[in-house]
Amino acid sequence: MTGDAFLAFLAEYWLSLVSIICLLLLSAFFSGSETALTAASRSRMHMLESNGDQRAGLVNRLIERRDRLTGTLLIGNNLVNILASSLATSLLIGLFGDMGVAITTLVMTVLLVIFSEVLPKSWAIASPDRFARAVAPVVSPLVAVAGPVSALVNAIVRRILNLFGVKLSSDMPMLSAHEELRGAVDLLHREGSVIKADLDRLGGVLDLGELEVSDVMIHRTAMRAINAEEPPEVCIREILESPFTRLPLWRGSTDNIVGVVHSKDLLRVLAEPDVEPERLDIVKIAQKPWFVPDTTNLKDQLNAFLRRKLHLAIVVDEYGQVQGLVTLEDILEEIVGDIADEHDIDIQGVRQEADGSIVVDGSVPIRDLNRALDWSLPDEEATTVAGLVIHESKSIPEERQAFTFYGKRFIVMKRVKNRITKLRIRPAEDDAPIG
Template sequence: MDTTVLDTSFWLTAAGILALLGFSAFFSGSETALTAASRAKLRAGADKGETGATAALEVTEDSERLIGAVLLGNNVVNILSASLATSLLTQLFGNSGVALATLVMTVLVLIFAEVLPKTYAISQPEAVAARVALPIRWVIRLLSPLVAVVRLVVRGLLFILGQRIEAGQHMFSIHDEIMGALAIGTSEGTVDKEDRDRLIGALDLGNRTVEEIMLHRSQIEMLDAEAAPDVILTAVLNSPHTRLPLYKGERENVIGVIHAKDLLRAVERFLRTGDGNLDSVADLDITKVMMKPYFIPETTPLDEQMREFLKRRTHFALVVDEYGDLKGLLTLEDILEEIVGEITDEFDPKAERMLKPTESGDYLVEGAMTIRDLNRETDWTLPDEEANTIAGLVIHEAQTIPEAGQVFAFHGFRFEVMERKDNRITKLKIRPLAPLAP
């Protein structure tokens, strides 16, 4: 070891290395804090007037530019510190100083410039992000020309590899973050399954269409507008529904919707202004009581349709396909049930449960049960891209309408057709082929 080199230059170089390690720690901790911080919490802080939280929201808006600037700064200071350490230790120990500098800088960078600052940042990401956001903003502005060149090169290389990144594209999806947080919370027991289902149901409304949850036209209770008014009155009073479509000639030709309250008000007025004899209700003109039908396309997203229901102050719509043919019926309650689960009242018919577990581990499932509802109740992951109902999934996979007693295996489950009525599968028995992962 040559002690003659321990002069002012030596100590200045050593101090420079320590300062560069400090900058490296700053960049590493900032990267971790700004990428791990919850934008929702930062927004809450910004709304309270916190300058750091506001700056953190600003710098994380363009995540690609943020990461580019931080990584560029971090790599510059790491390379520079390693070069200075190599030069310094080479003066002291000769050629062996290169190996020694590599060992020493690896340990120092790993502990003090990577693990320590990142561990601290991840323990309280929002607080650290708020503190480092202002200086990082200046770093981004200073390095923006170099970052722009780096970004251009990276996008070019990715384009060659067939990967395109849209301008302004965010690195993280808020929707995916929430879904992931709910999944982790449920697996750890901090979020109830029912709460998770309600939140996911609300988040998924924009990804689902009216067709997926509508009541099929074969199940719609409808009234013939040409029937006698007293017959219609009796049917309305006996129905569990307050709104019933009226058709003329054939069921596809819906001309209006009768509301039970409107009909009863009309009957009351008719009796008061007439002879008071209930038999005279036969002279009531039902077409003057009915409401104009509201038709919607089957491809309408559920969140848009819910807003439209609220805007129109109506709860009832008839669903049609691209040719204008009647496909089904949708109510506001149907959409709400996708969030909160089944809603029933004292007038709803007491139907059997669509899903019944058996002692042998099988599940008896009504064919009309939607795949989404089955997945929701059992935590399964059966695909619903090709079909909405369990019966539809079996028919799609079998490429035919199976007979009762036929058995199929796909997607990791065993499906046995228990009952078939005409061309409809009405009941199935389902069992996982292997134990499901916890």
């Protein structure tokens, strides 16, 4: 074909060429919109909508019906791609004859991949929130018009998949809100945007619903309480010398908790005139005890503490036996954790040795150890380090016995009756023979 013939061909088919270019631009719009609206941050859109951004509100409403949105954009994208390819085939067959089909396939593949897929999607993924807000006013009426067609296509797809045993549910998310939030925070931590302390605090908040009171309570063996049958002056001295402001009061046995004494209430009574300490009735000063089941999760217990404006509760099992006590501070510590720098281990009952090993009391909670040392020991089956060793060994270990699991070497240093009271922990690969 000569140059003049080619120019005549272009003059005759210029409308088709412009149409192909416009269709490629539409294809780029659909591809970029799909990527941006799928990757847009729902939390940021919600915040912008709260601040009065109407376009962010459009994005939120589009994302709420993600299946209809995606279906509409895919239908539009495929429609313009097929139409552009058909026009190009018609043009190039007229220009090159039968070779036009092969040339069309090659040319349109290159154009569609570069200008209608990679370029717009790369642009959209680079700034999804801004891109989504820009295209939302155009996409919204398209979804309103093509939404029923998209719904019909989705219904057909679900029916076909059901024939193969694949069940799809648009109402059931794959991840819960907590799991999505936890995954997002963990990803930001790995990327360096969230420091470990913030990761631990946010993780502590999310874990409250999964932990029970029994996981954080002070066990009855470590619980300090006052015997109401002791002489008043002895009780007063124990209360005032105690590092705690609230102490349980028992009578007859430690399972019979009759009250909780607050040191401020005691001091207030002692400050009154004509009060003789040796004749003081401690039980009358004590507040009524509050008993909670050991299976209560920490989220409910925290809400109960705030609702009742109390700071201490007595933990009992299903038989009503006292298991320990839990305080508001115990739950808050699950959120804020312990304060320690990168070199010091600031947990009670934990000591770092010169050889790099860690000596811990058996009663140290696994969660506290994981937080301080950035370990990942499991705490589903046991709450304390001693409990973890007993669970994994399926026995009550003897002193100097050693076990290796989860990449650590646990050596029992001290045992009192059936309780492991002290252990040494070191990396498994650094373990040396025990002499």
